[in-house]
Amino acid sequence: MDKQLTIYFTSDLHSYIYPTDYRSPGERDLGLFKCANRFHKDGSTLVIDGGDLLQGSPLGAYCHDTIGSAAQFGEMMNCCGYDYVTLGNHDFNFGMPYLESYLDALDGCCVCENVRRPDGTSRFPARVRVLENGLRVGLVGIVTDYVNVWERPEHLAGIAVTDPMEAARQALEALRGKTDLTVCVYHGGFERDLASDRVLSATRENIAYRICQELDFDILLTGHQHMSVPGQMVQGTFVVQPLDKGQEFLRVTAVRRNGRWDFSSRTVPAGGSCPDRWLAEFAGMERGAQNWLNQVVGHLPAPMTTDTPVAMAARGNALADLFNTVQLAASGAQISVTSLPNDPAGLPQTVRRQDVLNAYPYANTLTILRITGAVLRQAMERSAEYFTREPDGSLRVSDEFLKPKVEHYNYDYYAGVHYVFDCARPRGSRVVELNVDGRPVADTDTFTACLSSYRASGTGGYECYVGCPVLGEIGTEMSDLLLDFFRVHPEHLPLKPGTFRVL
The missing domain is CATH 3.60.21.10 (Metallo-dependent phosphatases)
Incomplete structure (x- = not known):
């Protein structure tokens, strides 16, 4: 039977x-x-x-x-x-x-x-x-x-x-x-x-x-x-x-x-x-x-909107600037590193708790590392692998970040540093400009960097961070740090936009 x-x-x-x-x-x-x-x-x-x-x-x-x-x-x-x-x-x-x-x-x-x-x-x-x-x-x-x-x-x-x-x-x-x-x-x-x-x-x-x-x-x-x-x-x-x-x-x-x-x-x-x-x-x-989520936490002069993943990655966006600004304020680090979820949610002009939790849905805490210029360059080279060019010269997302699993969250945005990616160059040699405080970064330079505990573990192809000295841990979840930032700045957010170009 x-x-x-x-x-x-x-x-x-x-x-x-x-x-x-x-x-x-x-x-x-x-x-x-x-x-x-x-x-x-x-x-x-x-x-x-x-x-x-x-x-x-x-x-x-x-x-x-x-x-x-x-x-x-x-x-x-x-x-x-x-x-x-x-x-x-x-x-x-x-x-x-x-x-x-x-x-x-x-x-x-x-x-x-x-x-x-x-x-x-x-x-x-x-x-x-x-x-x-x-x-x-x-x-x-x-x-x-x-x-x-x-x-x-x-x-x-x-x-x-x-x-x-x-x-x-x-x-x-x-x-x-x-x-x-x-x-x-x-x-x-x-x-x-x-x-x-x-x-x-x-x-x-x-x-x-x-x-x-x-x-x-x-x-x-x-x-x-x-x-x-x-x-x-x-x-x-x-x-x-x-x-x-x-x-x-x-x-x-x-x-x-x-x-x-x-x-x-x-x-x-x-x-x-x-x-x-x-x-x-x-x-x-x-x-x-629903009542808790509908509580107003702040206001913006204009909505923080989203775009296609490749456009946001290549041109920068206000959400990434906000996340990096909050990380810099919470940590006092020289450099901040952040990413966006696969399906990023923008922020409306009137920001409610729900909007913040949708914009940053992870339970990430933050880690402060001491990194060298060489490590920073390695990390940026990994981020630059996100891009590839079509035969007509247009940018698109590399298949490595799309198949078999979509991984837009493994592209990182950097604040406190100026950089340029040249996507016409081979992988591993795309970071053609890298400056901090107007000075070119040498491999032996050292910096303090704030990034999510997830990224600090080396996950997503960022093994270069493994073994870097840990200077501190911020146990407060990033979503709570964002809500606290809105409480301190309810009408005007002092954003520190990233300065970079993708060629």
Whole structure:
């Protein structure tokens, strides 16, 4: 007799629950409720999330900053019938007590094998679920160990995030003979392009391809990269990944026929109507969030508008100037480095809290480094790789920053320094002018530089920062520093625009 398992899988919801993007009026086809309304559970169904639930939207900021507990996110997941979740790197952004408030309220089970107690045992070990049809499903969760690179140590108090590969290997071995099917839920992505097999990254941040090569899980549910990966076989393992913010989910089906497994999946876009009972149950939280988000924090003489990514990168923009100005004011550093999200949000003339959180959606804190002129030049050369020229001479974004994942956020803007990129020159030699205080920068010069803790870790191709002396850490999140800056300058922002050209 055939046996079947159906999995509904979301990942990287980033606290987008309601059908709103917190930017435009009206209902949008995104968010948890617009996905979960299409889940159909029975005794052979599992609903699973791949992590990064607690941070990312203005609702997430309101829940942390005002309520101080993530329990309601657990209750939302309960409404939607989640059986298992793993943890994403951003779930650690607010520390373990906040994370535990979510997990304590969750009816489902957390599996995250490589989150370890001080005695070395797993805090969230693998599980075996026996379905009504008798099918034994082994579930192992793991999270990228780049959590250790990005996260503040105090947010990881009482735990250690270990090598996910080794943790998954050990857990899979322990499940031998106890399961009919194994599922790995990995908050991490692919280090190789699945179409061309081209190596995308040599770091350990994403190791999904290696997991398929070295381990024999039947199904690998991935996340973290925010890219849509339809179901396919990779080295004998069936893999998928959904887009972020609840834009879509995966319906994965495994059927046992004649002694072998057949796998299939369907990528389902968010849509339909949200059940009234869900909206009503959390209406108080949503109203509180909207009131909090609508608070006016300042005024601008003119809106800070956005443009195409290549135009903003080549000509500069007021948003990047604002971020760098705030970083310089907070740090006292000579140089500031910042980036914009993939989908930047401008600021209107009347600025509300919601606008600031949309403009800077990350939970980044700041790091002050001592860097040499050589390091600064290396970093700028990496930024200059963002550009390439068409045969007609027009600028466009390099494919390296677009495929397989869009990474506009890995282009950096610099303040406190004058520079010129010549994109007609070979990569690695495009910085043709580099001056500080009107003087050419020598490789042996030293400067203080303020940048996000994410960038200071070397992520995004900026390994040149690794090993630079750390002069200080600013533990206040950048979004809060922006709000404080508006409070001090409610009518006029003393921006320090970047001075650069792209040829």
